[in-house]
């Protein structure tokens with residue numbers, strides 16, 4: 001049986017710059033995978049390539065075995081790939097609820113109730129403007145908006161960046177609930193490697209635009225030397241805006 005999603009020998013970048021030099025990876029339905037590596041090795045570029053937001057030079061992408069390499073970003077999103085970019089994708093001038101309604105398009109209003117269930121803080125702040133929210137609440141709103149599209153695969157680009165530990169825990173626990181209760185597959189890019197390894201079942205390590213290690217997270221947690229060899233992890237910034 002084919003994987004839910006597969007990248008096969010993909011080379012991609014921006015204009016003349018090639019960032020990914022033949023990346024292959026797969027994600028099974030409901031699986032949690034983390035993509036880790038040093039700064040600038042191409043993790044965000046991998047997510048953008050999955051969404052069709054980079055210049056792909058070679059290789060193919062498959063969704064349930066079907067070649068989607070030439071599908072538009074909108075088509076990929078409609079197929080069931082949800083993308084939460086690093087830049088918290090919300091409307092600052094709209095309230096939380098208006099942001100959710102705008103993200104609903106033609107979907108059922110019950111999806112908003114589900115979003116509030118997953119992120120009770122958003123329900124408490126439903127009448128607050130996007131710009132008034134803390135960094136953590138903005139991230140929750142950005143994730144909640146993506147979930148309104150009912151993705152089968154959720155791409156998360158450094159969701160914990162700049163957030164206080166308590167908010168990180170809240171977010172990770174919501175991602176776990178999603179994965180466990182709704183079978184949503186997750187591809188998580190995260191600089192907080194320990195959090196990523198505890199969340200995911202499998203890890204893919206990227207270096208210089210190529211996969212240099214792939215294995216279960218339990219293997220990596222049991223032998224931290226593997227991670228140390230591949231990643232000199234940039235520590236989380238001292239500040240937080242949660």
Ligand SMILES: Nc1ncnc2c1ncn2[C@@H]1O[C@H](COP(=O)(O)OP(=O)(O)OP(=O)(O)O)[C@@H](O)[C@H]1O
Pocket residue numbers: 014017019037038039040041042043044045046191
């Ligand atoms: N829009 C862009 N145009 C041109 N080059 C880009 C663009 N976005 C990223 N790059 C370059 O591509 C390379 C890989 O960047 P990418 O953001 O994918 O790395 P990353 O592994 O996600 O790093 P980080 O952990 O710091 O976010 C870097 O050299 C970066 O400067």
